[in-house]
Amino acid sequence: GQNIDQPTEMTATEGAIVQINCTYQTSGFNGLFWYQQHAGEAPTFLSYNVLDGLEEKGRFSSFLSRSKGYSYLLLKELQMKDSASYLCAVVDSNYQLIWGAGTKLIIKP
Amino acid sequence: IAGITQAPTSQILAAGRRMTLRCTQDMRHNAMYWYRQDLGLGLRLIHYSNTAGTTGKGEVPDGYSVSRANTDDFPLTLASAVPSQTSVYFCASSDEEQGGSPQYFGPGTRLTVL
Numbered sequence: 001g002q003n004i005d006q007p008t009e010m011t012a013t014e015g016a017i018v019q020i021n022c023t024y025q026t027s028g029f030n031g032l033f034w035y036q037q038h039a040g041e042a043p044t045f046l047s048y049n050v051l052d053g054l055e056e057k058g059r060f061s062s063f064l065s066r067s068k069g070y071s072y073l074l075l076k077e078l079q080m081k082d083s084a085s086y087l088c089a090v091v092d093s094n095y096q097l098i099w100g101a102g103t104k105l106i107i108k109p
Numbered sequence: 110i111a112g113i114t115q116a117p118t119s120q121i122l123a124a125g126r127r128m129t130l131r132c133t134q135d136m137r138h139n140a141m142y143w144y145r146q147d148l149g150l151g152l153r154l155i156h157y158s159n160t161a162g163t164t165g166k167g168e169v170p171d172g173y174s175v176s177r178a179n180t181d182d183f184p185l186t187l188a189s190a191v192p193s194q195t196s197v198y199f200c201a202s203s204d205e206e207q208g209g210s211p212q213y214f215g216p217g218t219r220l221t222v223l
Contacts, residue, residue, distance in 0.1 A: 004151065031209050042199055042214035043152070050209055087151070096167070097212065099151035 004100035028093025113215035132200030141183040145196040
């Protein structure tokens, strides 16, 4: 079967750095997405990785290792507005998106 | 309008009733999708459409049907609602049906079936 694992919940302090991990086992791999979802709202696109390495976009970076079936999202200089769920999704061999259950990130002042 | 709109925002429905959730996008995206999101579970694909005139089944299609008569609209119909269909429903679209084009989501419809 296909499986994506993320921690259910994480807590971090305003101004700090947090790393949210995602491991996947899917039938094929054609890319990995990270989305942000605030409570009661729709998911919004953050990043896309298809090759190994780090993609940086402002305070957010995403890393991929295809050989390890592993990705992480790194959030720097945390702000209260970063409190949200972060969803990892993998494009499988049929070009369907397989979604993780998401990691709820709680930011404390 | 800009992006994707969904209607209604929320709905309470008696079991056995028929219901159509509406989705419209103005980005001229080829591909559209319907997901349901339940607490503790990831987004689950119900149906998708790679282009106008074609549809396909996702992970959880039973009890739902879709149509794609044109590029912009992708309605989801529950023929006879059951309580297990209580969920938040998201419509999404993307520029291409394969690979690295991100999906953009509508605001969602919160459906309660009693």
